[in-house]
Amino acid sequence: MNNPDLTSVAQASFTDSGPAKISANKVSVYYGEKKAIDEVSIDIHTKYVTAFIGPSGCGKSTFLRTLNRMNDTIPSARVDGEILLDGDDIYRSKMDVVQLRARVGMVFQKPNPFPKSIYENIAYGPKIHGIAESKGDLDGIVEQSLRRAGLWEEVKDRLSDSGTALSGGQQQRLCIARAIAVDPEVILMDEPCSALDPIATARIEELIDELRGRYAIVIVTHSMQQAARVSQRTAFFHLGNLVEYGRTGDIFTNPREERTKDYITGRYG
Amino acid sequence: MSPAIFVLLAIGLGLVGWLAARSRAWAFATANAASGGGRVRLHSLPSYHGWYVALWAFIPAIVFVMIWNAISPHLVMQAILADPAAAQLPEFGITRDTVLAEALAVASGNANGVFNPLATPLVEPATAAMQRYAIIGVIVTILIGFTGGILAFLRLKPDFTARTRVERAVMMILLLASLVAILTTFGILASLVFETIRFFGMVNPIDFLFGTHWSPDPMRDPAYADGADYGALPLFWGTIYIGAIIAMIVAIPLGLMSAIYLTQYANSTFRKWMKPLLEILAGVPTVVYGYFAALTVAPFIRDVAKSAGIASASSESAIAAGLVMGVMIIPFVSSMADDSIAAVPSAMRDGSLAMGATKSETIRRVLVPAALPGIVAGVMLAISRAIGETMIVVMAAGAAANLTANPFESMTTVTYQIVAMLTGEGSFDHPATLSAFALGMVLFIVTLALNFIALRVVKRYREAYE
Numbered sequence: 001m002n003n004p005d006l007t008s009v010a011q012a013s014f015t016d017s018g019p020a021k022i023s024a025n026k027v028s029v030y031y032g033e034k035k036a037i038d039e040v041s042i043d044i045h046t047k048y049v050t051a052f053i054g055p056s057g058c059g060k061s062t063f064l065r066t067l068n069r070m071n072d073t074i075p076s077a078r079v080d081g082e083i084l085l086d087g088d089d090i091y092r093s094k095m096d097v098v099q100l101r102a103r104v105g106m107v108f109q110k111p112n113p114f115p116k117s118i119y120e121n122i123a124y125g126p127k128i129h130g131i132a133e134s135k136g137d138l139d140g141i142v143e144q145s146l147r148r149a150g151l152w153e154e155v156k157d158r159l160s161d162s163g164t165a166l167s168g169g170q171q172q173r174l175c176i177a178r179a180i181a182v183d184p185e186v187i188l189m190d191e192p193c194s195a196l197d198p199i200a201t202a203r204i205e206e207l208i209d210e211l212r213g214r215y216a217i218v219i220v221t222h223s224m225q226q227a228a229r230v231s232q233r234t235a236f237f238h239l240g241n242l243v244e245y246g247r248t249g250d251i252f253t254n255p256r257e258e259r260t261k262d263y264i265t266g267r268y269g
Numbered sequence: 270m271s272p273a274i275f276v277l278l279a280i281g282l283g284l285v286g287w288l289a290a291r292s293r294a295w296a297f298a299t300a301n302a303a304s305g306g307g308r309v310r311l312h313s314l315p316s317y318h319g320w321y322v323a324l325w326a327f328i329p330a331i332v333f334v335m336i337w338n339a340i341s342p343h344l345v346m347q348a349i350l351a352d353p354a355a356a357q358l359p360e361f362g363i364t365r366d367t368v369l370a371e372a373l374a375v376a377s378g379n380a381n382g383v384f385n386p387l388a389t390p391l392v393e394p395a396t397a398a399m400q401r402y403a404i405i406g407v408i409v410t411i412l413i414g415f416t417g418g419i420l421a422f423l424r425l426k427p428d429f430t431a432r433t434r435v436e437r438a439v440m441m442i443l444l445l446a447s448l449v450a451i452l453t454t455f456g457i458l459a460s461l462v463f464e465t466i467r468f469f470g471m472v473n474p475i476d477f478l479f480g481t482h483w484s485p486d487p488m489r490d491p492a493y494a495d496g497a498d499y500g501a502l503p504l505f506w507g508t509i510y511i512g513a514i515i516a517m518i519v520a521i522p523l524g525l526m527s528a529i530y531l532t533q534y535a536n537s538t539f540r541k542w543m544k545p546l547l548e549i550l551a552g553v554p555t556v557v558y559g560y561f562a563a564l565t566v567a568p569f570i571r572d573v574a575k576s577a578g579i580a581s582a583s584s585e586s587a588i589a590a591g592l593v594m595g596v597m598i599i600p601f602v603s604s605m606a607d608d609s610i611a612a613v614p615s616a617m618r619d620g621s622l623a624m625g626a627t628k629s630e631t632i633r634r635v636l637v638p639a640a641l642p643g644i645v646a647g648v649m650l651a652i653s654r655a656i657g658e659t660m661i662v663v664m665a666a667g668a669a670a671n672l673t674a675n676p677f678e679s680m681t682t683v684t685y686q687i688v689a690m691l692t693g694e695g696s697f698d699h700p701a702t703l704s705a706f707a708l709g710m711v712l713f714i715v716t717l718a719l720n721f722i723a724l725r726v727v728k729r730y731r732e733a734y735e
Binding site for chain 2: 099100102179
């Protein structure tokens with residue numbers, strides 16, 4: 001392959017996946033004077049798991065957090081370029097951030113259930129967004145979300161127990177269930193397994209695979225094995241740049257860029 | 270001879286010990302050098318040897334000085350009473366005490382002449398006794414300090430672990446310092462308990478705790494103390510109404526909201542200026558709040574109430590005192606709330622925001638519930654501060670013990686009555702005066718309980734996030 005322009009490669013290579021759910025166009029992120037992300041362009045598609053890999057500090061988590069504007073909570077952060085969700089620029093001034101985050105859910109590195117009951121943790125989102133019309137509705141949403149997160153059988157008899165009393169892996173699945181409960185279109189996962197043991201990790205990876213049919217999932221991970229196992233698309237970030245983006249199989253077996261090859265063969269990072 | 274001289278003596282002994290021990294340690298270190306060998310490595314630096322010996326000279330001496338100060342006046346007194354001239358003294362009462370005090374004052378040079386002629390013959394034996402005991406004191410102090418120092422000095426060797434031992438002594442000194450506060454608390458409690466028991470010997474505790482009429486008369490014959498006049502319920506009610514209800518209605522919402530604004534909304538520059546400003550509120554002397562309440566707020570409220578048709582509005586009102594006290598308490602509530610909201614992990618906040626919750630939904634549904642134990646503890650500390658507050662109520666709330674829910678009426682509190690009873694003209698064994706101790710006891714128990722619960726709550730809350 002001759003080394004064509006990266007953006008066109010990223011877009012051209014997925015003609016089979018339909019229109020992009022999220023389309024980032026020359027996105028740069030600054031923390032004060034420091035440029036953390038440099039003109040990243042990428043398309044993310046529904047029904048695929050997209051993995052962001054790269055060494056620590058490469059900007060993959062920062063970029064992930066721009067996709068649902070969680071960087072807004074950091075006063076010094078500034079975003080240039082455009083990010084389209086179904087063709088709408090999410091950084092336009094009239095964008096309703098609250099609605100955006102209901103459509104683009106997020107799961108964090110460390111499980112962060114609220115110090116409330118399991119039921120209340122799941123019901124939180126539907127309640128604030130007014131999704132459930134009745135108590136019965138809400139019960140239904142809670143059950144369905146917990147089932148999809150593969151947690152229902154384990155907690156159905158103790159929904160009133162505190163969410164913080166669950167094990168780490170269960171807490172993380174609770175957080176995934178909580179994100180699912182508002183029926184998002186995209187789920188962002190920021191190293192969701194880094195605080196979990198291998199068994200809990202395997203459970204979450206299975207879950208991600210099951211969920212992929214309904215959502216666009218973006219996962220940031222440190223583990224290249226995990227990226228290889230769960231994702232169909234992989235983006236390799238380095239020093240704030242998107243170095244290479246393509247089918248996971250291609251990235252791991254036949255990377256175009258020297259830097260990608262060095263990283264996945266463990267030469268650095 | 271004044272106690273300061275004894276203390277200086279002890280310090281002097283310590284200094285001598287320090288210098289002697291340090292030069293001895295230097296001598297150990299350099300002994301070999303004179304005969305051509307290298308320096309000997311000491312276990313501890315010479316100055317530690319110095320401190321070790323200094324402490325051994327100083328501490329026993331100072332302990333003796335303290336004991337001696339406590340007992341020597343009794344010894345002097347015994348010597349005076351043993352003198353034949355003391356036989357002339359009246360047997361009991363104030364005259365006898367006055368004569369003895371005069372003799373001692375003249376003997377120690379604090380007075381020029383005697384007023385009561387009976388004291389004159391006692392001056393000479395008093396002077397002699399004081400001199401005798403002063404000399405004994407000095408000699409024994411020197412002996413003790415010297416013995417301690419010598420014993421310690423003899424222990425010095427090159428490998429003597431002076432450093433470790435001084436460290437241990439430092440720890441003991443720090444421990445003693447912290448014990449002072451604790452012992453003081455026990456002392457206060459003991460004095461309260463003692464006087465309270467005396468009071469309850471005269472007035473039935475049931476009458477005191479549940480009676481509704483409070484009008485102690487310090488002039489009445491104590492033999493006829495009537496329990497019916499010592500019903501403290503209106504005082505307890507006034508205290509709770511002003512300190513725990515009106516003041517908290519002001520302080521809780523304002524304190525909580527300012528804490529939420531400062532932690533969640535304010536930018537760092539505003540926060541940097543606002544927090545200390547808010548804390549200055551807590552540093553304003555309460556007497557200043559008191560006259561603000563009495564001269565500005567109370568008349569204003571009375572005028573407003575009168576014009577609104579409330580005829581009973583008084584110029585000293587519970588609401589004036591309560592409002593001003595509430596403002597005073599704001600920093601207590603807000604700083605505790607601020608700390609506990611800031612202690613909620615930011616992962617909680619991010620989790621809620623990522624669900625699409627707005628900032629205020631996040632605060633209301635996640636942050637405040639998670640911080641609630643800390644906030645509750647802050648409120649309890651604030652209440653215990655408010656019900657113990659004195660100046661504002663003395664100046665603004667009034668003296669009338671009304672049992673009413675009308676905030677525009679004058680009301681009195683426990684603290685106000687403690688001041689009134691202790692500064693009144695009653696004698697110290699009159700139940701009216703003693704009632705102040707019983708009131709103090711109640712206040713002490715209630716505030717102690719509030720603080721205790723608050724600390725427990727905070728402790729359990731801290732564990733929840735670690």
